[in-house]
Amino acid sequence: MENTMNDKPTRLGRGLAALIGDMQPLETAPRQAETSSGARRLPVEFIIASRANPRKDFDAELLEDLTNSIREKGVMQPLLVRPSDQGPDVFEIIAGERRWRAAQRAGLHEVPVIIREVDDKEALELAIIENVQRADLNPLEEAQGYGQLIEQFDYTQNDLAQVIGKSRSHVANTLRLLRLPSEVQTMLEHGELTAGHARTLITSDDPLALARRIVDAGLSVREAEALHQQGTEARRPQPAGEKRSSSKDADTLALEKQLSDALGLSVTLDHKDRGGKLEIRYKTLEQLDGICARLLPH
Template sequence: MAPTPDPKRRALGKGLETLLPQRPATPPPSPVAAPIVQSGQPLEIQVDKIDRNPFQTRTRFDEAQLNDLANSIKASGVVQPIVVRKLLNSDRFQLITGERRLLASKKAGKTHIPSIVREVSDEQAMEMTIVENLQRADLNPMEQARAYQRLAHDFKMTQEQMATRTGKERASVANFLRLLKLPEVVQNKVENGELSFGHARTLLALDSPESIAAAAQKVQALSMSVRQTETYVHGLMNPETKQNKPVAPTEQIDPNVKEAQQTLQRSLGLKVKIEDKKGKGRVIIEYSGIEDFDAILEALGSRKS
């Protein structure tokens, strides 16, 4: 027969258990261990668990460049991690920056991609996406214009603040925003690469959507350079110079004054006239709305917008 346990020894054993540190029981391993997500920590994340960025302002990707990047990734991998954020109550992630790298990785047949996880709000994710895109050189002019517009509308940024965040000149920001005043048909030409940013900025000097659209059609049909477009637009804005009327010597424009006048027109996108008499005169800037007027004030440094 087995000896009966001594109750005192049982009590003593319990007392020792209360004094000695307990070793926690090791939990059984989970059959599918989810990665521990920490903000800023590089992870290898499955590409099929990363959703597209809903705040992306870029709409077009050069297929040839994407194939080149895919070939590079096949050979050397992804050098710079993409940035994502964890979706709540889900094992999925949402892309913030690095869409080209993600698309190229899929083309290269990669199942995982190095990623940095950030804990950011919708607003922060949107701002990071837009600013990162604007710092790149391969956005078309209309994509840049819409990106600046979103920063102004959604984040109430001034043009000065946008310039600081993206490393651009304030005047450059203003010129891109002005592209949104172009008729939609002309915006499409700029977005498709049929007209350049220089062409579009020059056409903005015309005073109506109809005249801009008609001029854009002719510029494209005749394959005009930006300089030729400037001359053509100047002629449309100053039809009196085409008439065969004798011009008095006093009405002759000094070449330096004329060049300054054209420079101002290109910079402001508005009709500018300089009346100069022996170094004295006046500068006349025509505007067709409050937005044009505000742009003049900003250019002169009289107002923050």
Template sequence: MNENELKKQTNIVKSTVYKMIDVEKIKPNPFQPRHIFDEERLVELSESIKKSGIYQPLVLRQPIKAIERFEIIAGERRYRASVLAGLEKVPAIIRDFTDEATMEAAIIENLQREDLSPLEEAEAYQSLMKELNLTQAQVSERLGKSRPYIANYLRLLGLPTRVKEMLQGGQISMGQARTLLALKQQDQLEKLAHRTIREGLTVRQLESIVNQANLDEEKRANRKNHHQNKSPFVREIENQLGERLGTKAAVITKSKQKGKIEISYDSMKELDRILEVLNISLD
């Protein structure tokens, strides 16, 4: 992000100073959305810095008090690599930022690099909304991304903790994570995520499984509602049939005069037992 872009985004930069700063006087930005820094790439960058120095200065926030350290607005990866390289001082642009500008600049700088993980990106959008009191539409407008795009990322924050770890670790993709979120039985979500990894399910295969599971759940809910709406007389018949047959029985009424009885069994052995209770012989 260049200075003009940064000013346009925040509109609250008060002053700018360029100087060499002791690395010991620098601290990370608490609003940094990036949680994971590739160690191998950091080492590569540190080796490059040892040989050629830092071509792009860090952007730091001017401390409010003399005893405080400079806060990184942009360039934490270069800062970490500089520490690895053993540098004592690094080039920096010092700016006088408010808390709001610091957070927004850090988040936008990382989002524009486009290498945040899906969860880090989702948390960045959430931070903008929470800390700056913005709506999804306002975040969308500031970042030049569609509102559905922002909403799809924010939905990832509703995943169970273990599934978030799978997404963060690259075991499942964002497309798979979004498909899992469509599952109505949320208590089965983590189990299906494990199955996705174990069987190597594609997004399309996962969509089919989720759709079927949701259809089964809808049927189960309809049966439950239908049962709850039955008269005490019909429910009593079901209870007595169930006790007599030793299995689940349902009386389904189609009208005042018509209906049907459904008897459930889980195996051929159980069916034989039910037929014996009913004195039905197939010999």
């Protein structure tokens, strides 16, 4: 990797809004008129979609809502584009493809743009940053976008975490979605499973079976986590001399279930004549944070 990467994550990590504020539009471009915001206007036919955009699906209902808004108020946020190799008057979208599509549906002939001279690498970075920060990507698209950066531009997970402003564990767990069975990936892609469900699936021994149960039963993330924990506990070898949960009385089992349902985590209650032990198991720092938020005073 080139040495220039050493300072790039800090700059890109500031987010797309800060980057757009730093960008100076090119002095010349065909048939452009400057606006008071410093952006320029381009005919929609001069603009093409990005080949590297990690965003593949555009929700029809949301696109129609945006189309109606643009028809009424216009495009409020400029598209970010770069000169294309397909011709001197052609510009490729870096960020803002949904706005461009909606503008065409609304019958607009021109859209505001900011033009930036960037290579493929930085264009892909900016596209992913905008989509991730705007929460426009489904979990699988996000994972595929991260995979593109790693495969095409030799990013490490640490570099990528700095670039997009996420934790390294978030990047690692998101990339693990690419190892899920194809049927599970399709469920994520179609929105049948959420990002919260996905975090449970990547730690499951049988993610396909768990995913089917989640979808068929319409389980919440907490319910899915509890179901996963129950399966893990059932497969765990029992220490010698320790009673299995099946030997516990009905009241203890009922209380365990109530606590597990309330926390969305695996709870074990070992009650004896003069006291006992309450054990709450968590698998992620997010789950630990949730426990702390409930127990510690604000």
